Amino acid sequence: MVKVTLKRVLSKKEVSSMVAGIIEVTGPPLSIYDADSSLLIGDGSDKSDRYSVKLAGEEIGWVTGNGNGSSVAALLTLLAGRELTEKSLANETLENYKEINLLYNVSEKMVGCLDSKEVTKLIIDEALGIIKGSCASALLLDEKTGRLDTVYATGKPRTMSPDAEAMKPGEGIAGNVFLTGQGEIINDVMSDPRFVKRANDIRSLICAPFKTKDKVLGVICISSTEPVTYTAHDLKLLSALALQGAIAIENARLYEELRETFLATVQTLAEAVEKRDPYTAGHTIRVMTYSLVVGDALRLSKKEMRDLELSAILHDIGKIGIRDIVLLKEGKLTDEEYKIMTTHSELGAEILRHIKQLNDMIPGVRGHHEKYNGSGYPDGLHGEDIPFIARIIAVADAFDAMTTDRPYRKGMNVKAAFAELKMCAGIQFDKDVVNAFMKVYDTPTYSALFNKQEGGLDVEEGTDSR
Amino acid sequence: MSKKVLIVDDEPHIRILLEQTIEEFADKGVEILTSGNGKEALEIIKIERPAIIYLDATLPGMNGYDVCNIVKNDLKLKNVYIVMLTARGQEFDKQRGVMAGADVYMTKPFNPDAIIEKTSEVLGIKL
Numbered sequence: 357m358v359k360v361t362l363k364r365v366l367s368k369k370e371v372s373s374m375v376a377g378i379i380e381v382t383g384p385p386l387s388i389y390d391a392d393s394s395l396l397i398g399d400g401s402d403k404s405d406r407y408s409v410k411l412a413g414e415e416i417g418w419v420t421g422n423g424n425g426s427s428v429a430a431l432l433t434l435l436a437g438r439e440l441t442e443k444s445l446a447n448e449t450l451e452n453y454k455e456i457n458l459l460y461n462v463s464e465k466m467v468g469c470l471d472s473k474e475v476t477k478l479i480i481d482e483a484l485g486i487i488k489g490s491c492a493s494a495l496l497l498d499e500k501t502g503r504l505d506t507v508y509a510t511g512k513p514r515t516m517s518p519d520a521e522a523m524k525p526g527e528g529i530a531g532n533v534f535l536t537g538q539g540e541i542i543n544d545v546m547s548d549p550r551f552v553k554r555a556n557d558i559r560s561l562i563c564a565p566f567k568t569k570d571k572v573l574g575v576i577c578i579s580s581t582e583p584v585t586y587t588a589h590d591l592k593l594l595s596a597l598a599l600q601g602a603i604a605i606e607n608a609r610l611y612e613e614l615r616e617t618f619l620a621t622v623q624t625l626a627e628a629v630e631k632r633d634p635y636t637a638g639h640t641i642r643v644m645t646y647s648l649v650v651g652d653a654l655r656l657s658k659k660e661m662r663d664l665e666l667s668a669i670l671h672d673i674g675k676i677g678i679r680d681i682v683l684l685k686e687g688k689l690t691d692e693e694y695k696i697m698t699t700h701s702e703l704g705a706e707i708l709r710h711i712k713q714l715n716d717m718i719p720g721v722r723g724h725h726e727k728y729n730g731s732g733y734p735d736g737l738h739g740e741d742i743p744f745i746a747r748i749i750a751v752a753d754a755f756d757a758m759t760t761d762r763p764y765r766k767g768m769n770v771k772a773a774f775a776e777l778k779m780c781a782g783i784q785f786d787k788d789v790v791n792a793f794m795k796v797y798d799t800p801t802y803s804a805l806f807n808k809q810e811g812g813l814d815v816e817e818g819t820d821s822r
Numbered sequence: 823m824s825k826k827v828l829i830v831d832d833e834p835h836i837r838i839l840l841e842q843t844i845e846e847f848a849d850k851g852v853e854i855l856t857s858g859n860g861k862e863a864l865e866i867i868k869i870e871r872p873a874i875i876y877l878d879a880t881l882p883g884m885n886g887y888d889v890c891n892i893v894k895n896d897l898k899l900k901n902v903y904i905v906m907l908t909a910r911g912q913e914f915d916k917q918r919g920v921m922a923g924a925d926v927y928m929t930k931p932f933n934p935d936a937i938i939e940k941t942s943e944v945l946g947i948k949l
Contacts, residue, residue, distance in 0.1 A: 364848070442838060443842055443845075446838050446839050446841075446842035447842060449835075449839055450839060450842060450843060450934045453839075453931045453932065453933065453934055454933070454934055454935065456931055457931070457933040457935075
């Protein structure tokens with residue numbers, strides 16, 4: 357790669373002035389020629405002996421001149437050698453620079469990346485920037501099926517369906533790398549007995565494992581349809597990338613697991629309340645579903661949707677502190693009983709106070725019985741002062757209460773419930789929330805949800821014998 | 823348009839590395855000039871009028887910001903494209919570079935591909 361010409365050596369200020377100095381001291385004639393016989397210095401008039409300037413055994417030019425030709429040629433040989441060393445070292449360092457930049461970029465981008473597919477895509481895109489290849493893929497072990505699934509692939513050729521590329525550990529070269537946890541270079545795949553020929557037509561392959569401290573999660577492969585000589589250096593680099601990737605993938609998985617556990621815990625908490633009051637069975641999930649439908653229509657952010665989801669699940673959690681005699685009473689509550697019942701919003705907020713991760717849900721839980729005109733409880737908040745999550749849950753909660761059967765009354769049908777919501781919009785409910793909910797009712801996306809509900813109610817109405 | 827590139831860094835190895843990075847441009851008739859200090863660099867800029875300068879921020883004596891400031895305030899020179907080079911992570915330096923009028927700033931260890939791309943863009947030469 358590195359090439360040094362005599363012309364380049366002489367173009368250096370220090371060198372040209374040194375040669376000029378020598379000619380001045382010893383006197384002409386002296387001529388210097390490049391490898392292609394073009395004259396670089398002098399007038400070419402002297403026809404004396406020719407002295408080679410050599411670099412790594414090859415002549416890169418020559419010098420003529422009886423008096424000083426040989427010493428100038430020796431000097432230039434030395435300088436050209438120096439130049440070559442310098443350039444080679446510089447090239448080596450530049451390669452390292454590229455790698456540092458690559459690894460730096462990858463780790464910078466991977467910070468906060470909590471999706472395994474996203475991680476593999478990032479690594480493959482960066483890797484292909486520095487390692488030659490026509491296609492690349494990342495395979496991760498699916499613990500349920502025990503197969504290696506292609507989670508991300510790029511370049512040509514590739515099979516479009518991930519299923520077609522799912523393979524067992526131990527199968528093919530990638531499957532072997534997965535089992536051994538050792539990266540491999542196969543510069544001629546045809547001569548490797550493990551190679552499983554698929555739709556694609558590759559010639560060379562480099563493969564590294566996504567390895568964590570105690571297990572292999574999957575592999576990353578870069579392959580080429582042209583024969584390529586991958587080097588140990590390429591493998592080292594790919595392995596370094598895969599190592600970073602494995603950490604990020606594991607992180608993403610742990611995060612997902614944590615989130616699921618958290619969600620399940622919250623749901624269990626909510627279910628504890630439902631179990632005490634069979635008439636509210638399913639209420640929590642329905643309120644959550646309606647709330648999310650509205651949140652989606654209002655284009656809430658991801659974080660707001662998450663908070664809304666958890667707040668909706670937890671909105672009645674305070675009922676855990678309401679005595680059975682009040683909570684399970686059939687028929688109208690007395691004023692005193694009603695007063696006890698209303699404490700559930702505050703109780704709920706009180707319970708959540710102890711869990712840091714649930715503190716963001718307090719406003720939605722505490723405020724879900726507030727009314728737009730300020731006549732609600734517990735704080736009598738007005739309009740926009742009511743936390744917006746609470747305003748959404750209030751609508752969803754009321755809608756579900758209206759459309760569900762209670763021991764003392766039948767549930768309304770969906771149409772009637774919507775009419776009721778509309779009537780109370782701006783008084784009890786936030787107009788915008790009600791409007792968003794009504795709009796959703798008209799769209800095909802969610803009509804399935806309500807049709808099912810309405811259908812169920814209709815049947816019940818028809819067969820009701822009470 | 824000038825086909826000259828000036829590299830200014832007090833560390834000889836950085837000069838060599840930058841030179842080597844853009845070496846392929848030399849085959850396309852681009853002249854690569856180097857300097858190890860701000861004062862000399864300014865003289866070279868005035869005489870040679872390079873199209874693009876890779877300028878280290880921290881130079882002994884007159885530093886890179888000063889050089890940049892002078893060049894960008896000189897009507898005859900202000901079109902010279904200046905790439906300021908600073909150590910990675912020094913956000914404060916980046917701010918100073920922008921204030922001094924640098925066209926772009928890059929961190930060291932520099933990304934060779936970014937240097938090639940920028941040189942190619944400014945000189946209008948494809949490799």
